[in-house]
Amino acid sequence: MNKTPRFISLMSDTTAKALIKDDHYRWFYEEFIKFATGIDLKSYIAIDNELNTGNKVKDYRADTIFLNKNRLVNLEFNQDVHVHTIIKNIRYALRISGNGFLQGEKYYHRFVTQINLNNRIQSAKVEKWNGKDYKLEDNKSKSYLKDVRIITIDLRKYKGIVYDGTNRYETFLSMLTAESYEEMERIVGDLKEGKIIMNKLKELGLDDKFGMYYDAEIVHRKEVNSARSDGYNDGKHDGRKEGSKEKAKSIAKNLLNMGISKKDIMKATGLSKKQITTLM
Numbered sequence: 605m606n607k608t609p610r611f612i613s614l615m616s617d618t619t620a621k622a623l624i625k626d627d628h629y630r631w632f633y634e635e636f637i638k639f640a641t642g643i644d645l646k647s648y649i650a651i652d653n654e655l656n657t658g659n660k661v662k663d664y665r666a667d668t669i670f671l672n673k674n675r676l677v678n679l680e681f682n683q684d685v686h687v688h689t690i691i692k693n694i695r696y697a698l699r700i701s702g703n704g705f706l707q708g709e710k711y712y713h714r715f716v717t718q719i720n721l722n723n724r725i726q727s728a729k730v731e732k733w734n735g736k737d738y739k740l741e742d743n744k745s746k747s748y749l750k751d752v753r754i755i756t757i758d759l760r761k762y763k764g765i766v767y768d769g770t771n772r773y774e775t776f777l778s779m780l781t782a783e784s785y786e787e788m789e790r791i792v793g794d795l796k797e798g799k800i801i802m803n804k805l806k807e808l809g810l811d812d813k814f815g816m817y818y819d820a821e822i823v824h825r826k827e828v829n830s831a832r833s834d835g836y837n838d839g840k841h842d843g844r845k846e847g848s849k850e851k852a853k854s855i856a857k858n859l860l861n862m863g864i865s866k867k868d869i870m871k872a873t874g875l876s877k878k879q880i881t882t883l884m
Contacts, residue, residue: 609809614780614801615683615723618821620668622808623801624650632776632801633679639773640757641719648672669700676700678718685722690733693720694754701752716752723759723781734758767793776801816864857883 612619623629634645648670668679678700680693701716722734737755757777765771765778775795782788785806792798808814852873859869866880873880 609785609806610815611784612805612809612814612818613683613783614805615681615721616818616821617668617681618814618818619805619808620679620681622814623804624668629801629804632797636773636776637679637719640777641717641755643677643717643719645670645677648675648677674713675715676717678716680718680720682720682722684724684726685730685734686726687729690720690730693718697752697754713751718752718754720754720756721759721780722756725760766791767795767798772797816859820859853879853883856880860884 614620620633624633630650638644649672651669651671668681670677670679678697680696682689682693697716697718701714722730725731725734734756737753759777759781762774762777763781765774767775772795775791775793775798778791779788779798779801782791785802788802788805792802808818852875856869856873856875856879859873860880860883866877869875869880870877
């Protein structure tokens with residue numbers, strides 16, 4: 605186990621799932637979400653979404669979802685926001701809204717609120733979608749889809765904010781933008797609750813098993829962003845296909861460097877033992 609904890613970002617589905625599933629830390633997300641959106645997640649239960657695969661590496665990076673009867677809140681942690689990030693999020697919101705559920709012979713709608721936490725905007729085209737709150741509209745009828753609401757929290761507004769004794773919630777949002785423990789310590793100052801979260805992140809930074817899941821997510825995001833960017837730029841490649849093709853190999857290489865067994869890597873990536881061996 606490392607003596608010095610690696611930096612673990614709060615802008616990670618892996619991190620969010622680890623903290624939200626722990627009753628000692630879920631309050632952090634509940635508080636800044638209520639402050640920024642007015643939605644009280646205390647009446648919701650945190651769930652693993654229906655798209656989970658049973659593969660722990662993939663499931664740790666699955667989206668963070670809260671459910672209250674037929675109302676569902678989906679948190680999207682967008683560290684780098686591209687055009688394809690927005691498109692993916694909208695499609696996902698529509699997908700989980702349309703899934704609904706049956707009880708007996710009756711069909712019940714899901715009312716979906718997607719909260720996008722946007723950190724770094726990578727395209728000027730994204731700015732028009734980066735408003736605080738909007739609904740989806742049908743161009744022909746000019747009617748709004750009432751079942752889906754999309755809220756954007758622009759984290760750039762909170763970057764650099766430090767605790768001054770009165771701005772607890774702004775400080776929590778500022779913590780999401782930190783890129784090192786030194787920066788986070790400066791943001792947190794003497795805020796007790798902020799220190800609790802930071803100390804938990806350092807604990808996770810010493811956990812090799814958590815690090816495996818965290819690294820898999822980071823590599824996955826980089827590969828998808830790079831491949832999709834290439835696809836949109838030259839118009840000749842299917843970026844999603846390229847990202848999927850190279851993603852497993854990149855994750856496998858990363859896990860090999862961490863000393864993870866071939867058997868576990870096979871489970872995490874879907875690659876064969878022979879394919880993994882060729883990466884060594």
